[in-house]
Amino acid sequence: MEVPILKQGSYLIATIQSDLSDTDLRDLRDALVQRVGKLRSRGVIIDLTSLDMLDSFATRTLRDTAHMIRLRGAETVIVGMQPEVAFTMVQLGLSLEGVSTALDLEEGLGYLNQRFGGPRRGA
Amino acid sequence: MSTEGISVNAEVRVQIRSDLDILNARQQGRRLATELGFSLTEATFIVTAISELARNIVMYAKTGEVLLTSVNDRSRCGIIVVAKDQGPGIADIRLAMQSGFSTSGSLGLGLPGTKRLMDEFEVSSKIGQGTTVVVKKWRS
Numbered sequence: 001m002e003v004p005i006l007k008q009g010s011y012l013i014a015t016i017q018s019d020l021s022d023t024d025l026r027d028l029r030d031a032l033v034q035r036v037g038k039l040r041s042r043g044v045i046i047d048l049t050s051l052d053m054l055d056s057f058a059t060r061t062l063r064d065t066a067h068m069i070r071l072r073g074a075e076t077v078i079v080g081m082q083p084e085v086a087f088t089m090v091q092l093g094l095s096l097e098g099v100s101t102a103l104d105l106e107e108g109l110g111y112l113n114q115r116f117g118g119p120r121r122g123a
Numbered sequence: 124m125s126t127e128g129i130s131v132n133a134e135v136r137v138q139i140r141s142d143l144d145i146l147n148a149r150q151q152g153r154r155l156a157t158e159l160g161f162s163l164t165e166a167t168f169i170v171t172a173i174s175e176l177a178r179n180i181v182m183y184a185k186t187g188e189v190l191l192t193s194v195n196d197r198s199r200c201g202i203i204v205v206a207k208d209q210g211p212g213i214a215d216i217r218l219a220m221q222s223g224f225s226t227s228g229s230l231g232l233g234l235p236g237t238k239r240l241m242d243e244f245e246v247s248s249k250i251g252q253g254t255t256v257v258v259k260k261w262r263s
Contacts, residue, residue: 019149022142022178053149053167055174056233084164088171092236 003028005035011043011112012036013105017050025058029065036074043112044069047105049080059094066099075100075115079108133158135191137177139208145177148189155191155202160262168240169202169260175233176206176256183232184210184253194259201242201261209253216248 001024006013012035014028032044046062048054054062066076077100089095102108135155137148152173156166173189180187187208194201213219219232234256238244243259 019146021146052153053170053174055171055178056236057174057178084167087164088167088240091168091239092171092233093239094236 003031005031007035007039007041008109010039010041010116011045011109012039012041013045013047015047015050019051019053020058022057022061025061029061029068032065033068033072036069036072042074042116044074044076045105045108045112046076046078047080047108048078048082048085049104051080051085052082054081054085054089054094056092056094059089059096063096063099066096075112077102077108077111080104132193132195133191134193137189137191138186139177139180139189139206140186142178142181145174145181148177148191149174152191152202152204155193159193159200159202161202161260162263165260165263169204172237172240172258172260173204173206175237176204176258179232179254179256180206180208180210184208187253199261201259204241204258206256206258207253208255212250212252212254213246213248214250216246220246 001018001020003014003016003024012032014032036044062078069076078096079102100111102111133155135151137151138144139148149170152170153166156169161169177189187206187210190205192203194203219234234246237258241258241260245257248254
């Protein structure tokens with residue numbers, strides 16, 4: 001199951017729409033890291049609104065994704081985490097330390113716009 | 124763990140061999156937990172625990188199975204998850220129960236975390252023979 005990645009100006013928006021297998025998560029990580037370079041994106045938003053579970057593997061992979069993207073000069077914002085997913089993460093003692101988060105897509109874009117002074121046109 | 128006085132309602136056996144099987148086990152778990160009337164948070168805990176245990180099987184034993192059973196006691200109802208494999212076994216269970224997730228991302232078996240998600244937790248393992256983890260969650 002491929003996660004759709006949309007380009008919005010100099011940002012990429014990946015919307016996770018269902019429960020993902022480990023392979024899907026790794027593919028998403030690789031696709032985002034590739035595309036950040038190819039499209040010269042400055043920000044990446046990973047939308048977890050439709051995700052109903054985040055286990056240790058998924059958390060680690062998301063964290064690694066954000067770190068890899070940062071090494072390529074872009075910033076990742078994870079948005080839309082559901083309350084029960086956040087609760088589970090805390091129970092498991094997991095953290096997304098070092099990764100920016102925002103409540104939803106709108107807040108995530110607002111944060112990136114603030115950081116980069118608005119989306120670059122014609123990138 | 125005694126099984127006296129427990130009536131078994133539904134049983135789902137999921138063979139675990141690949142990451143797609145982990146996904147399947149989660150989905151079966153979600154369905155069963157929802158049918159049992161667990162809250163969204165409780166169901167999420169259960170599904171996450173299933174995912175952790177199933178992944179351990181894929182990572183360390185290559186194959187195994189996850190058995191999901193719904194239970195109806197005289198005074199309570201809930202779910203029992205048995206994750207079983209014939210893998211290498213856990214060398215030091217006490218150590219495995221101490222090591223948790225760390226922010227540096229070291230793996231470990233995630234057993235302490237899984238234990239925190241559920242109400243009951245039991246692990247038995249024999250080197251060279253395999254590992255069985257049994258976790259249970261009861262409706263509040």
